[in-house]
Amino acid sequence: MAEETAPSMTHLVEGVSVETFAAPDLVAVTPPKHGDDRGFLSETYSRERFARLGIDIDFVQDNHTYSASKGTIRGLHFQIPPHAQGKLVRVVRGAILDVVVDIRHGSPAFGTATAVALSADNWRQLYVPPGFAHGFCTLVDDTEVLYRMTAYYAPASDRGLAFDDPGLGIAWPVEPGAAILSDKDRRHPRLADLPAHFAYGPSR
Numbered sequence: 001m002a003e004e005t006a007p008s009m010t011h012l013v014e015g016v017s018v019e020t021f022a023a024p025d026l027v028a029v030t031p032p033k034h035g036d037d038r039g040f041l042s043e044t045y046s047r048e049r050f051a052r053l054g055i056d057i058d059f060v061q062d063n064h065t066y067s068a069s070k071g072t073i074r075g076l077h078f079q080i081p082p083h084a085q086g087k088l089v090r091v092v093r094g095a096i097l098d099v100v101v102d103i104r105h106g107s108p109a110f111g112t113a114t115a116v117a118l119s120a121d122n123w124r125q126l127y128v129p130p131g132f133a134h135g136f137c138t139l140v141d142d143t144e145v146l147y148r149m150t151a152y153y154a155p156a157s158d159r160g161l162a163f164d165d166p167g168l169g170i171a172w173p174v175e176p177g178a179a180i181l182s183d184k185d186r187r188h189p190r191l192a193d194l195p196a197h198f199a200y201g202p203s204r
Contacts, residue, residue: 003171023109025129063147071174075135076161083154084130094143095119096136104131107200131198133161160188
């Protein structure tokens with residue numbers, strides 16, 4: 001069963017549900033849906049509104065992933081400076097357990113994993129700042145995830161963290177041996193072996 005991390009605070013801002021967590025700068029938002037018998041309309045992103053929500057960020061690239069099978073794990077991924085990426089993640093089909101690990105040295109949540117359930121049904125989005133390793137596990141077949149990125153993909157800056165690092169204590173909703181992963185994602189180092197790529201500070 002997927003284990004979700006409880007938010008430290010939840011409040012409404014301009015009709016948008018905003019959740020914060022123990023890890024500083026990590027924010028989940030749920031925009032409203034306006035529906036009728038035809039379906040619904042939802043303003044999933046507005047630069048001005050998100051700035052008022054505290055996510056005052058310029059995004060430069062959109063990514064879209066499709067995972068055919070339940071139990072697919074992608075991650076844990078990050079890019080190092082000068083190409084560090086923040087991500088706004090949402091699910092348009094299916095469901096995932098989205099997992100992030102704070103790898104900013106000096107952060108009060110350094111090494112802490114946070115898990116957030118995102119689905120096409122709950123309509124949540126998770127903003128993952130630079131300095132977090134990010135990944136997810138699909139909870140159902142045929143799942144599609146959209147990412148809005150703050151920096152372009154830079155292969156030379158691409159890094160990863162072991163999804164099964166026992167020091168992280170991540171309760172994935174699939175046994176590690178049964179998880180569907182790329183060969184690359186099975187070879188990432190543990191947190192204890194990562195260089196200090198990020199330092200905690202007020203900037204996102």
